[in-house]
Amino acid sequence: MKTLSLCCAGLLAATMVLSGPARASVSAQDDDGRTVTLPAPARRIISLAPHTTELLYAAGAGARIVATVRYADYPPEAKALPQVGDAHALDLERIVALKPDLIVVWMHGSSARQIERLRALKIPLFHSEAHRLEDVGEGIRRLGVLAGTADVANAAANAYAQRVTSLRARYxxxxxxxxxxxxxxxxxxxxxxxxxxxxxxxxxxxxxxxxxxxxxxxxxxxxxxxxxxxxxxxxxxxxxxxxxxxxxxxxxxxxxxxxxxxxxxxxxxxxxxxxxxxxxxxxxxxxxxxxxxxxxxxxx
The missing domain is CATH 3.40.50.1980 (Nitrogenase molybdenum iron protein domain)
Structure with a gap:
């Protein structure tokens, strides 16, 4: 009986080790200063701007993008993604049908009305709006946290930051x-x-x-x-x-x-x-x- 209990305890511990990180919540601050918290790393992401699509791919989360918008054409594989509209109009029904667990938006790339309608869907929104070149690298890092791809994101952000620092020093x-x-x-x-x-x-x-x-x-x-x-x-x-x-x-x-x-x-x-x-x-x-x-x- 004691041996069986030890066996079951071992299986339970192993299950917790394997499933724990997948269920662990993740949080990151967006460019509006809002804290975005997800119950687990995002697996179904909708990107609503060409540049946010590029940020997500740089962060190692490209495979988790389920839809993007018109003109999101880089990297080349982004062209094959479904599109849910553009800066002028979004297909909210299709967005809901895709069941995203995170939507990445560009505040100046969508109308305030569209943003409010997205917010009403109760789907977590990450606002992307860099004002300094260094902010772009930080955006990569934060999206990596939310997608559970921090290692890839940090490496990309470090390489980017090094280039920015080098250009500032030079010019x-x-x-x-x-x-x-x-x-x-x-x-x-x-x-x-x-x-x-x-x-x-x-x-x-x-x-x-x-x-x-x-x-x-x-x-x-x-x-x-x-x-x-x-x-x-x-x-x-x-x-x-x-x-x-x-x-x-x-x-x-x-x-x-x-x-x-x-x-x-x-x-x-x-x-x-x-x-x-x-x-x-x-x-x-x-x-x-x-x-x-x-x-x-x-x-x-």
Whole structure:
């Protein structure tokens, strides 16, 4: 009888060891400062932005994504995932049918109404909204915690952080350049100092001429841009190739960035998404600003 009891106790202990971690709750703070707690690591995740999909794959949780949204095309395997809408509309019925245990959202990529409707579903939401380049790495770590893939996530976050640190050390103290970043042409949109891209500008030794604007993505006039006297105009496009989005500046022959050809084109997928590839976009930006510095040194 004693032997049987010991045997049963051993089986029970083994069962607890095997099943315990799977049932253990996990918690992480999102970018809004909210603590997200799950009864167990997420196994069915819906990603509602292209960059959150990239973050999840970097965190080692790609196999746990059951759906994403339009334009979530990186890494390549993400293209095969089911889609539940885009920034304008979400298929809530399909989201519910997929039975997610975690939804990762981009607060500025969805309407407030959509976010409220998602919250009403009582499914845990993780808000992703990085404001500094270092925040992207932290987002990878936190999603790794929630998905139970912390080892992979921490390795990816460490590699990312090392690249950001290296770029800051190399470029941030170089001769400052006044930068106008054009987000869109009509209406003419730029960004303030709270935007992640503005941090990339700082990393490269640039000065965002509209840093003090109140709105994250403010509307400005061409006259305001001219008055700010930027030395460099930065824009993003598909593949980083020049397009007609800067055509509005053609009549302004004395506008320094146009007159001196101090325009830096970036790949929009790299600089505009708040995923780990933004460090590649930041490197493109730093190299572009350095070319302007070289030109200014040669032809003041």
């Amino acid at each position: 941030s103290q170089r001769t400052p350049l006044k930068v106008f970043y054009q987000v869109w042409q009509q209406p003419l949109l730029t960004l303030n100092k709270q935007h992640l891209i503005s941090d990339a500008i700082r990393l490269c030794g640039g000065v965002n001429v509209f840093a003090q604007q109140t709105a994250l993505v403010p509307t400005v006039s061409p006259e305001a841009v001219l008055a700010a006297q930027p030395q460099v105009l930065v824009a993003a496009s598909v593949g980083g190739q020049p397009d007609d989005s800067l055509a509005l500046w053609a009549p302004f022959k004395q506008f320094e960035p146009i007159a001196r050809h101090h325009v830096v084109w970036l790949n929009t997928d790299l600089i505009s998404r708040q995923g780990p590839r933004i460090v590649d976009g930041a490197q493109q930006l730093c190299e572009g600003l350095d070319k302007v510095r070289t030109d200014l040194a040669a032809k003041p």
